[in-house]
Amino acid sequence: MSHSTSIRSRLRSAGIAPRKSLGQNFLTDDDTARRIVRLAGIQPGEVVLEIGPGIGALTRHLVQAARHVIAIEIDRNLIPILQQELAGAANVTILQADALAVDFAALLSDAGVDASAPVRFVGNLPYYITSALIRRMLESSLDIRSIVLTVQLEVAERIVAQPGDMSLLSVSVQVYGKPEQLMRLSPSVFYPQPDVDSAVVRITPYHQCDHPDTLFELARAGFSQRRKQLRNTLSAGLQLPKTDADELLADAAIDAARRAETLSIPEWMHLTEVYVQRGYAAAKRSDSSASDSLNNSDVAAPTTANSTEL
Numbered sequence: 569m570s571h572s573t574s575i576r577s578r579l580r581s582a583g584i585a586p587r588k589s590l591g592q593n594f595l596t597d598d599d600t601a602r603r604i605v606r607l608a609g610i611q612p613g614e615v616v617l618e619i620g621p622g623i624g625a626l627t628r629h630l631v632q633a634a635r636h637v638i639a640i641e642i643d644r645n646l647i648p649i650l651q652q653e654l655a656g657a658a659n660v661t662i663l664q665a666d667a668l669a670v671d672f673a674a675l676l677s678d679a680g681v682d683a684s685a686p687v688r689f690v691g692n693l694p695y696y697i698t699s700a701l702i703r704r705m706l707e708s709s710l711d712i713r714s715i716v717l718t719v720q721l722e723v724a725e726r727i728v729a730q731p732g733d734m735s736l737l738s739v740s741v742q743v744y745g746k747p748e749q750l751m752r753l754s755p756s757v758f759y760p761q762p763d764v765d766s767a768v769v770r771i772t773p774y775h776q777c778d779h780p781d782t783l784f785e786l787a788r789a790g791f792s793q794r795r796k797q798l799r800n801t802l803s804a805g806l807q808l809p810k811t812d813a814d815e816l817l818a819d820a821a822i823d824a825a826r827r828a829e830t831l832s833i834p835e836w837m838h839l840t841e842v843y844v845q846r847g848y849a850a851a852k853r854s855d856s857s858a859s860d861s862l863n864n865s866d867v868a869a870p871t872t873a874n875s876t877e878l
């Protein structure tokens with residue numbers, strides 16, 4: 569019996585008809601399921617949040633690769649079939665819920681997983697929840713390593729669009745991460761067959777920055793005189809004694825003689841962390857709020873920081 573026939577007969581014997589309103593097109597090709605799970609790049613020890621597991625086409629492979637899988641399915645009729653399919657797996661939590669309404673971090677702690685654990689999202693989604701769901705994932709506080717989604721081809725193309733073809737969807741994804749279109753799927757690998765082709769998209773989130781304002785404060789200072797060494801530009805731009813600028817850079821393992829243009833994004837982020845830890849950010853903020861209140865009636869003169877070219 570092919571996998572497609574088995575899916576059809578399992579649904580039929582459970583008295584279930586696929587619901588179009590929930591975008592139910594179940595993956596029937598096991599090779600495709602394996603390839604999608606491989607594209608997620610799951611490392612041992614990582615947790616997977618699967619959105620819309622259906623009757624477990626991907627879930628049964630995800631449980632082989634991940635430390636724990638949290639599968640969130642809205643359709644309560646599918647839960648018993650899913651439980652049966654995954655009866656042998658001890659590392660899965662099956663949850664009947666709307667993925668647009670759950671708190672992902674709370675689900676991790678309910679499953680006994682530390683909320684700071686690295687996670688990956690995997691899902692085969694109805695098109696009408698795609699953009700809202702991607703935004704919820706990317707705006708969550710989780711340490712997301714990748715998001716692998718099967719979506720309508722046209723939606724995949726909009727997600728990966730480049731300048732000239734951008735839309736609100738591509739901007740809202742690309743501001744958080746880098747999307748790639750990895751695989752095209754014909755309607756024949758689903759039951760029932762959708763009207764259009766689908767595609768697998770992987771989004772790799774950029775490193776998160778906890779203090780973006782402070783990072784830009786440092787970067788503005790650093791780039792204010794781009795040919796000068798960081799020890800000088802930071803000292804001048806942040807009104808720090810040179811010895812403090814040297815210590816700050818030493819703590820961040822950045823040679824004080826380097827120029828701003830040579831720093832990578834992770835280095836800027838690390839420098840920001842050190843700057844915050846040393847208490848400079850808080851001290852400067854209280855200084856500037858004091859001077860703001862003093863200068864309320866003044867017209868602010870342009871500062872070097874404000875006039876830095878981006």
Ligand code: SAM
Nearest residue numbers: 590593594595620621622625642643666667692
């Ligand atoms: N992953 C399965 C597969 O590949 O065969 C099923 C894919 S099917 C296209 C989409 C699944 O998402 C369905 O099982 C549907 O019930 C579920 N779903 C739809 N909206 C959902 C939501 N808001 N939250 C959780 N699951 C949802």
